[in-house]
Amino acid sequence: MVGFLRALTAASAVPAAAVAALALASPSSSSSSPTSRLRFPLPASVPSLSTAYAAAAARTPSAVSPMAxxxxxxSAPDKGTALPELTTEFMVDMKCEGCVTAVKNKLQTLEGIKNIEVDLNNQVVRVLGSLPVKTMLDALHQTGRDARLIGQGNPNDxxxxxxxxxxxxxxxxxxxxxxxxxxxxxxxxxxxxxxxxxxxxxxxxxxxxxxxxxxxxxxxxxxxxxxxxxxxxxxxxxxxxxxxxxxxxxxxxxxxxxxxxxxxxxxxxxxxxxxxxxxxxxxxxSAGVGENYKKLCTCDGVTIWESS
Missing domain, CATH: 2.60.40.200 (Superoxide dismutase, copper/zinc binding domain)
Known part of the structure; x- marks a missing residue:
């Protein structure tokens, strides 16, 4: 009788252990779910912005488990590690459609760029990708054109x-x-x-x-x-x-x-x-995407986002 009870206890423990293992292995949320587009009311001070972020975060499922x-x-800087995707805007000296083609062709040679939009009238190149700013700037300069960063981020988010x-x-x-x-x-x-x-x-x-x-x-x-x-x-x-x-x-x-x-x-x-x-x-x-099409800061004449 004692042997029968021991066998029954061991058999019932196996499903419980399996369920626990599955629970630990399952992610808290899907990392592929799109980020919610959140807009916050204009606050009176920076501390209230933090409160808005906290409230929005409470409503939005986290893409990272609490333990992680x-x-x-x-992360350590590593050329083999891709950065998360962002939209980055550059002001580029372009005068014609030939300039647009040259800029697009050069950027398309870079691995890690997902989409390129060019606004010739405003001389703006908008790039969606996971490359560092310097890598993209170097590529634009290699076309023989002046280029500088004017904005970065996720529009409207x-x-x-x-x-x-x-x-x-x-x-x-x-x-x-x-x-x-x-x-x-x-x-x-x-x-x-x-x-x-x-x-x-x-x-x-x-x-x-x-x-x-x-x-x-x-x-x-x-x-x-x-x-x-x-x-x-x-x-x-x-x-x-x-x-x-x-x-x-x-x-x-x-x-x-x-x-x-x-x-x-x-x-x-x-x-x-x-x-x-x-x-x-x-x-x-600093300027986000679509916020800085002016070439000079009106307050002191210094070029915005210039890094040299």
Whole structure:
């Protein structure tokens, strides 16, 4: 009788274990489901924008499981790793249909571009794809035409979809671009010069106070609801070559561009950020797709999105 009861218990445990395994293996949601097009009411301040994002996120199914999000950190820059798709706009010097054909033909040689639209009247080229901005800019310049980035993001999806931080010297120069891909993911791209060769820690810090450079920008940005071993603003390591130049492109989970406006990006001399910092720049809202067809900023005459 005892042997019969033991056999019956073991047999009933097998289906339960199988169900548990299937539950762990099943994703929380489909990663292929399209991002909902969300529009938020115009807020009075940036903190209320964060509230709008939180409310929208509560209504929108997450594309990332909570367990994965908690352990998420910025991806290492890797030429073999494709970035998430975004729409990127360039202002390109085009005078005729022959120019349009030349630009399209050149961009179509690049792997990772899904769609190309050209507006000859406004001299705008709109590209949907997963390539870094610099790769596309280099291709456009190879056609012999002046080109510059004027906007990036997902049209109509976000009130604030792009931001930029510019390092203006006198020693370290660079630009960091942040663009919202969806409610759970942002792209980070950076180009620097003037760094000492080797690895440098860098991060998004709490404040945009540059009175003492990076030292006065506060701690690494980390929202209270973000659960991970590393702060959300930890951007990892940036490695500069012998010429002092460094490039970076990766994606960052749970990063919301709207929450970064007015904060700063700080660069450090050491990999572990144990020093007080060597440079910093304030994060400012930048143009999204269709928002910047003017060639010059009306406030100070500086070309918007120019990285050199």
């Amino acid at each position: 999000a908690a352990a998420a950190d910025i 976000f009130l604030v979809s792009a931001a930029v931080a510019e390092f203006k010297g006198p020693v370290i120069f660079g630009v960091v671009r942040l663009a919202q891909v969806n409610m759970e993911l942002a792209r980070v791209e950076a180009t620097f010069s003037g760094l000492s060769p080797g690895k440098h820690g860098w991060s998004i810090n709490e404040f945009g106070d540059l009175t003492r450079g990076a030292e006065s920008t506060g701690k690494v940005y980390n929202p209270s609801d973000y659960l991970s071993d590393k702060p959300l603003g930890d951007l990892g390591t940036l490695e500069a070559g012998e010429n002092g130049e460094a490039q970076f492109s990766a994606s960052k989970e749970k990063l919301k561009v709207v929450d970064l406006i007015g904060r700063s990006i700080a660069m450090y001399a050491t990999e572990d950020r144990s020093d007080s910092g060597i440079a910093a720049a304030v994060i400012a809202r």
